[in-house]
Amino acid sequence: MSAARKRLAxxxxxxxxxxxxxxxxxxAVRSGxxxxxxxxxxxADGRLIAVGKVGAEISQDEAKELAARCALSGLAAVDNLVGIDAVTRVVKVTGFVAAAPGFTAVPAVINGASELLGEVFGDAGRHARSAVGVAELPLGAPVEVEFIFEIG
Incomplete structure (x- = not known):
């Protein structure tokens, strides 16, 4: 069992x-x-877990958990393409939060994804990041997160 799989377990x-x-x-796409x-x-099961704006229908804590779920889904996409064992570093995370007017804790929400990656990969999980508040996301999702991983 790889270190990442062991840590997930x-x-x-x-x-x-x-x-x-x-x-x-x-x-996911591999390029070099x-x-x-x-x-x-x-x-989960082909359906959104939650719908709404963070700071209105969705709490900051719930949104942080949803961002962590996005990270698990991102890891699944990598695993499906090249295997999670191939990941040598998390390079970049870009997170989007459907923010209610006045909600400014966008980075704290995306910490859910960043912290999970750090827990799984240790120092190799430390990454560059952008966290952006937006008016709407696809299907009414409260968060969306994309990733760049280095593989070896």
Whole structure:
């Protein structure tokens, strides 16, 4: 068992099935030593886990958990394409939060994804990041997160 798989198991986490694309894209693409993962919204069993604006219908804490779910889905996309064992570093995370007017804790929400990646990969999980508040996300999702992983 790889270190990443072992750590997921220690955390009591399993990778979800890869969500089939909802439009004209693929879940992940390898280009050289990198895997680019399409934006992940918080899905389970082919359905959004939650819908709404963070700071209104969705609490900051709930949104942080949803961002962590997006990270698990991103790891599943990498695993499906090249295997999670191939990941040597998390390079970049870009997170989007459907923010209610006045909600400014967008970085704290995306910490859900960043912290999970740090727990799974240790120092190799430290990454560059952008966290952006937006008016709307696909299907009414409260969060969406995309990733760039280095593979070896």
């Amino acid at each position: 220690e955390l009591g986490l399993t990778l979800p099935p890869v969500t089939p694309p909802l439009a004209a894209y693929v879940p 030593p990198h895997v680019f993962v399409s934006g992940q919204v918080p899905m």
